[in-house]
Ligand code: GLC
């Protein structure tokens with residue numbers, strides 16, 4: 220086991236032939252007993268498939284584990300996999316088989332996600348199952364239910380402080396309800412995404428309690444220090460996540476300083492321990508067998524700590540995820556991973572396996588940069604920074620996809636690099652300050668109704684809370700609706716056509732505004748992210764078919780995006796997204812190509828006034844047809860394409 224406090228840098232041993240040889244001989248040593256054992260537990264044909272998967276992913280398992288932990292207990296791990304494969308219900312094995320035949324299922328253009336809290340959406344898991352028609356109507360194929368495992372009582376960071384990974388939050392139902400819901404989703408070809416909080420547990424988790432009690436089996440599960448010397452040393456380079464209400468990354472318990480990156484009741488797991496790795500592997504497989512299709516790897520960049528760094532995105536993080544991924548897919552090949560890595564663009568692509576050499580890691584990752592740039596462009600009416608920063612991003616591996624979104628349950632942190640800002644003549648710090656002022660409504664003339672989140676008392680930096688509709692300026696006053704709705708749909712029109720799985724965040728389909736009721740609940744009052752985690756307003760939803768209402772307009776607009784997307788092969792995951800240079804800074808233009816389809820071009824005008832771009836820049840527009848737009852077919856006059864204020868167009872080569 221490696222000492223997590225090790226200060227030496229990371230040395231990639233380069234997967235030489237020696238690793239290959241060690242992996243192969245470990246596997247061969249196992250085979251004589253493995254083959255009959257697997258056949259007995261899985262039946263002949265499943266056993267063959269299991270062994271074939273193990274053999275083909277052997278190096279993806281072996282190499283990263285050897286790098287991180289020094290040695291690989293293959294025997295042990297295979298036992299865990301075999302056990303999970305044996306327990307895998309038949310319905311899930313059938314799904315595995317389909318997905319092995321259609322391995323890029325998650326890249327299909329029909330994929331559209333919906334994100335909600337089970338209780339705030341419907342009350343309970345059973346009630347969610349009873350409301351699937353609503354999701355069907357929207358065209359949803361992928362449901363991300365916010366944290367639903369049993370959390371600690373009281374404050375629990377919206378469920379991100381888990382006390383029991385094998386139980387459902389009793390307020391929401393039971394594990395059987397979850398499996399039942401997963402089954403109902405499968406009947407409709409919808410997949411289920413659930414959070415896997417792997418950086419930390421609640422301090423009340425039995426692992427943490429055993430660790431505190433001195434149980435040797437858990438002695439290396441968490442990290443603590445006897446005094447402030449090491450915490451101070453680490454904190455010199457760590458950027459605090461919650462500087463306002465939970466400053467620092469350590470908390471004192473029983474006279475020791477425990478590593479707590481987030482809230483004081485969330486204790487970071489020590490991933491330098493192979494026991495933690497194994498425990499989490501078992502957890503994932505167990506949940507996969509309950510019907511979870513997609514694991515959202517919560518706060519994954521934080522897993523590995525190294526003195527003198529920000530303790531984010533360390534190379535070991537990637538190795539750990541690669542090994543978990545390879546192992547999980549031996550026993551549950553239908554399961555995929557989604558990275559929640561809210562980090563700079565250069566640090567993000569590696570979570571999708573984009574390294575010097577491709578290594579399977581997560582199939583999906585949130586496109587945080589796109590999300591941040593959508594809001595930045597809206598505030599400035601200027602898309603140049605967006606074009607600049609997105610154009611600079613490295614391409615992602617063909618197997619991977621973005622998950623694109625406009626809004627989620629977290630705050631918006633202004634990931635603007637100094638380099639990108641300078642390229643368009645701006646100062647990054649001023650720009651961040653401007654965005655905070657604009658979206659918190661402090662900037663003169665701003666329409667936005669958000670609030671500052673976690674203002675850092677030292678640096679003055681902050682992030683933004685607020686629902687998408689409120690940030691778009693939609694208020695109770697109908698006069699705010701025409702522009703507000705155009706803004707909201709404009710942002711979604713880009714997110715829905717950037718390639719990958721677009722997510723609809725519950726309530727945004729109805730333009731739901733900030734919900735300030737959280738202030739009355741002491742367990743929530745200290746965290747204003749709750750203002751954009753509303754309770755579903757089913758009365759408002761009842762107006763969704765009436766085009767004269769706010770809800771009707773937004774709901775219909777999103778449904779159009781979904782419907783148009785399904786037929787556009789170019790919008791599948793995989794393929795390439797490129798920024799197209801245009802001669803008008805208010806307009807963002809992008810192109811999608813897929814090997815099996817024609818070119819797609821999207822245009823989005825972030826200003827309230829009509830704008831034009833040179834038509835030649837968007838290609839042979841004579842071949843391009845309007846597939847969808849905010850205002851009818853694209854008008855081209857005298858060589859210039861005309862875009863109404865806050866308008867968008869999706870063009871396709873026919
Ligand atoms: C993730 C969640 C966030 C939570 C944090 C700690 O980033 O999205 O809501 O506070 O992890 O678990």
Ligand code: GLC
Pocket residue numbers: 460518559561562629630632
């Ligand atoms: C930061 C972290 C992210 C976390 C969020 C909580 O953005 O990078 O992981 O969820 O803060 O608000």
